[in-house]
Amino acid sequence: MQRTLSRRQFLAQSAAFAGASALRAQETTAEPIIDIHQHTDYHGRANDHMIAHQRAMGVTTTVLLPAGTYLNKPSTHNGKSNGLAAQCTGNSVCMEIAQAHPKEFFFGANEVTDEPGAVAEIEKYLKLGAVIIGEQKFAVECDSPESQKLYELAAAHNVPILLHFQHLTYNLGYDRFHAMLEKFPKTNFIGHAQTFWANIDKAHDWKNLYPKGPVTPGGLTDRYLSDYPNMFADMSAGSGLNALTRDEEHTRAFFERHQDKILYGSDCADHLGRGEGCQGAATIAAIRRLAPSKAIERKILFDNARKLLRLPV
Numbered sequence: 001m002q003r004t005l006s007r008r009q010f011l012a013q014s015a016a017f018a019g020a021s022a023l024r025a026q027e028t029t030a031e032p033i034i035d036i037h038q039h040t041d042y043h044g045r046a047n048d049h050m051i052a053h054q055r056a057m058g059v060t061t062t063v064l065l066p067a068g069t070y071l072n073k074p075s076t077h078n079g080k081s082n083g084l085a086a087q088c089t090g091n092s093v094c095m096e097i098a099q100a101h102p103k104e105f106f107f108g109a110n111e112v113t114d115e116p117g118a119v120a121e122i123e124k125y126l127k128l129g130a131v132i133i134g135e136q137k138f139a140v141e142c143d144s145p146e147s148q149k150l151y152e153l154a155a156a157h158n159v160p161i162l163l164h165f166q167h168l169t170y171n172l173g174y175d176r177f178h179a180m181l182e183k184f185p186k187t188n189f190i191g192h193a194q195t196f197w198a199n200i201d202k203a204h205d206w207k208n209l210y211p212k213g214p215v216t217p218g219g220l221t222d223r224y225l226s227d228y229p230n231m232f233a234d235m236s237a238g239s240g241l242n243a244l245t246r247d248e249e250h251t252r253a254f255f256e257r258h259q260d261k262i263l264y265g266s267d268c269a270d271h272l273g274r275g276e277g278c279q280g281a282a283t284i285a286a287i288r289r290l291a292p293s294k295a296i297e298r299k300i301l302f303d304n305a306r307k308l309l310r311l312p313v
Helices: 007-028 047-057 074-079 091-100 118-127 145-157 178-183 194-198 220-227 237-245 248-257 279-290 294-308
Strands: 034-038 061-064 105-107 133-136 161-164 189-192 231-234
Touching: 034 047, 034 294, 047 091, 047 279, 061 091, 091 105, 091 118, 118 145, 133 145, 145 161, 145 178, 178 220, 189 194, 189 237, 194 237, 220 231, 220 248, 237 248, 237 279, 248 279, 248 294, 279 294
Parallel strands: 034 061, 061 105, 133 161, 161 189, 189 231
Antiparallel strands: none
């Protein structure tokens, strides 16, 4: 026998159905996130775990940054660290993963800065579809002749170059970097790592790579982002998360000032993509919590990277 619904029952069931439909729609239309800084075989993590990690974080598009050739020379600290090459893999592996997962992954091109064949090696992979040069993480002066050749190459191929700035260790001479920003106005530079993020503070002690406490606005990084249209910021790693959380009031104002310059990256070696051990997921949560508006959050997590790297996503 067919049961007739009262008006109250009909409205209640309609509301429940609409709520369930909205929940399902929300689950299937999660907001996209671009991660511009991830590595293959990172600290021994298998690449299938890396892919699962990215999905668990909610990242929809990932840029894989290769390490460069493992070499024993001064710019690689005589092979003891070699920047990233002792921890993760190079150009061909990143390209292969991107080709196997074309809707989720893109790849970069990299080589040891002062290696004689660096320009040719990087250009080879740019022609094969690399969307960025980096991560440049070698013991060279940031304004060295070899570095400048790569800055020219980035401009010629209209891709950004990502630099790891670490005092007395990698890409030395950050206080002189303004000269490179001026000399190569058509090159888009992305700054990353300890010395880059510590220098949001005007009162920064350069020997302290992970400073805590309140930030005095007007630091070198703050000025570079304000004064040069070709300077951008990669929010990744513990250094980026530390900069976000050490002074949250400053972070909100920093996001407001540089909302078109900041890009989300994880640089995270975690296996799960969630929980206390996942710095990449913690950075996403901090950006969402501290962004002054939803529009600024979306710029940092998606729009800025899509535009700068010209990603078809």
